[in-house]
Amino acid sequence: MPETSVVTLSRHILEEERRHPEASGQFTSVLLEVALAAKIISREVNKAGLVDDIMGSTGEENLHGERVQKLDAYADEVIYKALDHTGTLCCMGSEEHEGLLPIPDRFPKGEYVLLFDPLDGSSNIDVNVSIGTIFSIHRRVSGPEGSDGLLEDCLQPGKNQVAAGYVVYGSSTILVYTSGNGVHGFTLDPSIGEFLLSHPDIRMPDGVGNIYSVNESYYRRWSPGQQRFVSELKTSDPPFTSRYIGSMVADVHRTLLKGGIFMYPPEVRKPGGKLRLLYEAAPMAFLVEQAGGKATDGRRDLLEIEPTSLHQRTPLYVGSRELVDRAAEYLAQDDL
Numbered sequence: 001m002p003e004t005s006v007v008t009l010s011r012h013i014l015e016e017e018r019r020h021p022e023a024s025g026q027f028t029s030v031l032l033e034v035a036l037a038a039k040i041i042s043r044e045v046n047k048a049g050l051v052d053d054i055m056g057s058t059g060e061e062n063l064h065g066e067r068v069q070k071l072d073a074y075a076d077e078v079i080y081k082a083l084d085h086t087g088t089l090c091c092m093g094s095e096e097h098e099g100l101l102p103i104p105d106r107f108p109k110g111e112y113v114l115l116f117d118p119l120d121g122s123s124n125i126d127v128n129v130s131i132g133t134i135f136s137i138h139r140r141v142s143g144p145e146g147s148d149g150l151l152e153d154c155l156q157p158g159k160n161q162v163a164a165g166y167v168v169y170g171s172s173t174i175l176v177y178t179s180g181n182g183v184h185g186f187t188l189d190p191s192i193g194e195f196l197l198s199h200p201d202i203r204m205p206d207g208v209g210n211i212y213s214v215n216e217s218y219y220r221r222w223s224p225g226q227q228r229f230v231s232e233l234k235t236s237d238p239p240f241t242s243r244y245i246g247s248m249v250a251d252v253h254r255t256l257l258k259g260g261i262f263m264y265p266p267e268v269r270k271p272g273g274k275l276r277l278l279y280e281a282a283p284m285a286f287l288v289e290q291a292g293g294k295a296t297d298g299r300r301d302l303l304e305i306e307p308t309s310l311h312q313r314t315p316l317y318v319g320s321r322e323l324v325d326r327a328a329e330y331l332a333q334d335d336l
């Protein structure tokens with residue numbers, strides 16, 4: 001008999017919830033609404049090139065008299081609007097906005113905080129290269145229940161995340177998430193509009209893999225330790241191969257499935273590198289750790305870093321444990 005049982009994302013999340021009898025259902029609702037937003041964004045991403053307003057000729061008005069938006073601004077709004085009214089969040093934070101995003105007064109406030117990068121790697125849209133959405137969920141730490149969320153709810157270390165995930169809009173659309181019980185991937189079946197379980201319990205392959213991923217054009221801006229590490233990867237026997245898409249979501253997704261290391265190193269004049277701790281690095285660190293890998297800022301465990309501001313940047317080394325540790329050994333030589 002052919003296998004007819006399919007596991008949708010909703011079923012998976014609900015079954016996870018049942019394992020926690022104390023769960024209020026709010027958390028389930030956050031994940032399901034994020035998935036809904038991802039489907040809407042995926043639909044629009046797939047129209048890029050066909051419909052002018054996606055590429056964002058700003059300053060124009062559409063049929064409804066609304067300003068035409070770029071896809072990243074559109075994605076940002078879709079996620080906010082999918083979740084602002086649900087009563088599950090006390091506030092949100094987006095890479096597209098300077099400050100935290102309050103929940104409108106007319107809606108109830110909930111127990112969770114959602115931090116997101118609505119469309120990461122958006123410079124790749126115009127050339128049909130994969131882009132993605134990243135999200136991170138924390139339980140609020142401020143009180144009282146039902147009140148507006150505060151900055152302290154957002155500024156929590158990565159180890160406090162209750163869930164994190166990303167969506168890659170690539171050759172297919174895949175949503176990968178963890179709620180601390182393994183990492184699971186769901187591919188969007190556009191014909192039925194559902195995310196279906198395609199990658200249950202993703203584990204990084206054993207060993208170090210054979211791929212390193214870094215923007216090597218910055219070589220001269222790196223520390224001597226970073227330069228030596230990459231040189232060693234190229235000259236080792238057998239040598240590592242190199243892949244760099246320039247969309248972190250896609251580069252990390254490959255790293256999760258195939259092993260190796262993805263790096264966005266510090267530069268002499270940019271000690272924090274480029275990536276944002278809360279919106280980009282911490283969620284990826286949680287996912288990769290849950291899949292048996294490791295993430296650091298080159299020195300510290302990334303999930304231990306206490307954020308001090310919403311848009312704080314951090315270097316990122318993420319991938320196979322042994323390789324991430326090896327990177328740290330080379331970087332430590334810079335301190336000698």
Ligand code: AHM
Nearest residue numbers: 119120121122123215246247248249
């Ligand atoms: P963005 O949030 O402005 O899209 O920037 C983040 C992206 C990552 O997806 C990617 O890893 C990195 O920028 C690439 O940067 P660079 O061009 O410096 O290599």
Ligand code: MG
Nearest residue numbers: 095117120121
């Ligand atoms: Mg980004």
